[in-house]
Amino acid sequence: MSDNAQLFLDSLWPIVEGAIKGTIPLALISFSLGLIIALIVALMRLSKSKVLSALARIYISIIRGTPLLVQLFVIFYGMPSVGITLDPWPSAIIAFSLNVGGYAAEVIRAAILSVPRGQWEAGYTIGMSQTQQLGRVILPQAARVSVPPLSNTFISLVKDSSLASLILVTETFRVSQEIAAFSQEFMLLYIEAALVYWVISTFLAFGQSMLEERLDRYVSK
Amino acid sequence: MSRNDANSGAGGNFGSQSQPGAMKRSDMNQGDVLFDVKGLSKSFGDLQVLKSIDLTVRKGQVSVLMGPSGSGKTTVLRSLNSLESPDGGTITFTGGPSFDFSKSQKKPERALLRDQSAMVFQQHNLFPHRTVLENVTEGPIHVQKTPKAQAIAEAEALLARVGLADKRDVYPFQLSGGQQQRVGIVRALALKPDVLLFDEPTSALDPELVGDVLAVMKELADEGWTMVVVTHEVTFARAVADQVVFMDGGVVLEASTPSQMFSNPRHRRTRQFLDRILNPLGE
Ligand SMILES: Nc1ncnc2c1ncn2[C@@H]1O[C@H](COP(=O)(O)OP(=O)(O)OP(=O)(O)O)[C@@H](O)[C@H]1O
Ligand SMILES: [Mg+2]
Numbered sequence: 001m002s003d004n005a006q007l008f009l010d011s012l013w014p015i016v017e018g019a020i021k022g023t024i025p026l027a028l029i030s031f032s033l034g035l036i037i038a039l040i041v042a043l044m045r046l047s048k049s050k051v052l053s054a055l056a057r058i059y060i061s062i063i064r065g066t067p068l069l070v071q072l073f074v075i076f077y078g079m080p081s082v083g084i085t086l087d088p089w090p091s092a093i094i095a096f097s098l099n100v101g102g103y104a105a106e107v108i109r110a111a112i113l114s115v116p117r118g119q120w121e122a123g124y125t126i127g128m129s130q131t132q133q134l135g136r137v138i139l140p141q142a143a144r145v146s147v148p149p150l151s152n153t154f155i156s157l158v159k160d161s162s163l164a165s166l167i168l169v170t171e172t173f174r175v176s177q178e179i180a181a182f183s184q185e186f187m188l189l190y191i192e193a194a195l196v197y198w199v200i201s202t203f204l205a206f207g208q209s210m211l212e213e214r215l216d217r218y219v220s221k
Numbered sequence: 222m223s224r225n226d227a228n229s230g231a232g233g234n235f236g237s238q239s240q241p242g243a244m245k246r247s248d249m250n251q252g253d254v255l256f257d258v259k260g261l262s263k264s265f266g267d268l269q270v271l272k273s274i275d276l277t278v279r280k281g282q283v284s285v286l287m288g289p290s291g292s293g294k295t296t297v298l299r300s301l302n303s304l305e306s307p308d309g310g311t312i313t314f315t316g317g318p319s320f321d322f323s324k325s326q327k328k329p330e331r332a333l334l335r336d337q338s339a340m341v342f343q344q345h346n347l348f349p350h351r352t353v354l355e356n357v358t359e360g361p362i363h364v365q366k367t368p369k370a371q372a373i374a375e376a377e378a379l380l381a382r383v384g385l386a387d388k389r390d391v392y393p394f395q396l397s398g399g400q401q402q403r404v405g406i407v408r409a410l411a412l413k414p415d416v417l418l419f420d421e422p423t424s425a426l427d428p429e430l431v432g433d434v435l436a437v438m439k440e441l442a443d444e445g446w447t448m449v450v451v452t453h454e455v456t457f458a459r460a461v462a463d464q465v466v467f468m469d470g471g472v473v474l475e476a477s478t479p480s481q482m483f484s485n486p487r488h489r490r491t492r493q494f495l496d497r498i499l500n501p502l503g504e
Contacts, residue, residue, distance in 0.1 A: 121342070127365065136363065
C-alpha cells in the first residue's frame with residue numbers, strides 16, 4: 001500500500017471521531033437551541049407589541065448583517081475583556097445558536113404567516129386558547145412549509161461549524177488540520193475532511209426528503 | 222356556563238343531551254328567547270359596517286340572514302362568535318351571560334361569548350393536518366376535556382349521521398367539497414353549542430353537492446337546534462326558517478316569517494333583492 005493510502009486510512013478514524021464528538025453534537029445542540037430562539041423571536045416579531053417586534057427586528061438584522069466568524073470571535077476572544085470568559089465549546093454553541101436563531105426566525109415567521117387566517121379562526125371557534133391554536137393548528141402546518149428552508153439552515157450549520165476550529169474546538173476540520181500540519185500532506189487531509197462533511201450533508205439531505213414526504217401526507221399531490 | 226347544557230329537550234339524535242336541573246337555561250322551552258341582540262354596531266376604520274342591529278333568536282328556531290353583499294351578514298355572525306369585536310350594543314342570553322360592547326371586552330368575556338356558539342365557515346376551514354375523526358374530536362378532547370373514548374364514540378355517531386362513517390380516517394383533502402362541509406358541521410356539533418352559526422355554508426359548493434349539506438342542516442333544525450344561517454338558498458329558507466332577517470347597509474330592514482318575507486316584503490329594497498335572487502335574469 002502506498003504511503004498516501006496508508007495515511008488516508010490511519011487518519012480516517014480520528015477525523016470521523018472529530019465529526020462524531022465535535023461537528024455532529026455541536027450542530028445538533030446549536031440547531032435545537034437555535035430553533036427555540038427562532039420560535040421566540042418569530043413570535044415577538046409577529047406580536048402586537050411594538051417594542052417586542054422592534055427588538056426582534058434588531059436582533060435579526062444584527063445576526064444576518066454580520067459574519068458568523070466575527071460573531072464567534074466576539075464571544076470567544078472579545079467577551080473576556082468585559083470579564084466573561086467562556087470555554088471553546090460553550091462559546092461555539094452560543095454563537096451558532098444565536099446565528100441559527102436569527103436566520104430561522106424569519107423562516108418560521110413566514111411559515112406561520114403562510115397558514116390561512118381561517119385556521120386560527122377554526123381553532124378559536126372550537127374553543128382553543130391562543131397557545132392551543134398555535135401549537136395544535138398553526139405550527140404543525142407551518143412545519144410543513146418550513147422543513148425545506150430549515151434543512152438548508154441545518155446543512156449550512158454543519159458546514160459552518162468548521163469555523164469552531166478557529167476557537168480551538170476539536171471537530172472534523174481541526175483534527176484534519178492537526179494531522180496535516182504534522183504529516184505535511186495538506187491536500188490529502190483537507191480532501192478527507194471535505195469528504196466527511198459531504199457524507200454528513202448527503203445523509204441530512206436524505207433525511208430532509210423523508211421528513212418532507214411524511215409531512216406531505218395530508219396534502220393533495 | 223358550559224356548552225353541554227345546550228339543546229336540552231331538543232330531539233337528541235345529533236348528540237344534544239338533557240341534563241335535568243343542571244342550569245337555568247336547560248329549563249327553557251323551545252320558542253323561548255335564547256338571546257337578544259340590541260344596537261350592535263361595528264366599524265372598520267371609517268366604514269360603519271353594522272349600524273345598530275337588533276336581532277332576537279329563539280331557542281330551537283332557525284333564523285336566516287339575507288341581504289346584499291357587503292350588508293354586514295358575516296360581521297353579525299362573526300360578532301356572535303366573538304371572532305369580531307363590535308364597538309357597541311349588547312347581547313343578552315336568557316338565563317345566561319350578557320355582553321355590553323360599549324365596554325371593552327376582556328379575553329375571558331370574549332371566550333365566554335365564543336363558547337355559546339360554534340361556527341360553520343363558508344370555506345369549511347377544516348384542519349388539513351388532522352383526519353376527519355381528529356377534526357371532530359379536537360374540540361371535545363383538547364378543549365372540553367371529554368374522555369377520549371367518549372369523544373370518539375360521539376364523533377363516530379355524528380359522522381354516521383351525515384353519511385361519513387367510512388371517512389373517519391381520511392384527511393380533508395381526500396373528501397369532496399360537500400363532504401368537507403358536512404365534516405365542518407359535525408365539528409361544530411360535537412361541541413354541543415347552544416347556537417350553530419352558518420356563514421353561506423353551501424355557496425362554495427358545486428350545485429349538485431348543495432343538497433346533501435342542506436339536508437343535514439334541515440335535519441338539525443328538525444331536531445331542535447338553534448341556528449343562525451346566512452344563506453341565499455330561498456328553498457331552504459322557505460322550508461326551514463322560522464324567521465328571515467333582511468339586512469341592507471348595516472341595518473336590519475325587516476324580519477318576519479318566510480312566507481311573509483317572500484310573498485309580501487314590506488320594504489322596496491327587500492323586494493328588489495328578492496326579485497333579483499329569485500329571478501336573476503330579470504325576466
Ligand atoms: N376585516 C375587515 N376590514 C375591513 N373591512 C371589512 C372587514 N370585514 C368586512 N369588512 C367590510 O364590511 C362590510 C360588510 O362585510 P360582511 O362580510 O359582513 O358583508 P356580508 O353581508 O357578509 O357580504 P357577502 O354577502 O359578500 O358575504 C363590507 O363592506 C366589507 O368589505
Ligand atoms: Mg359574508
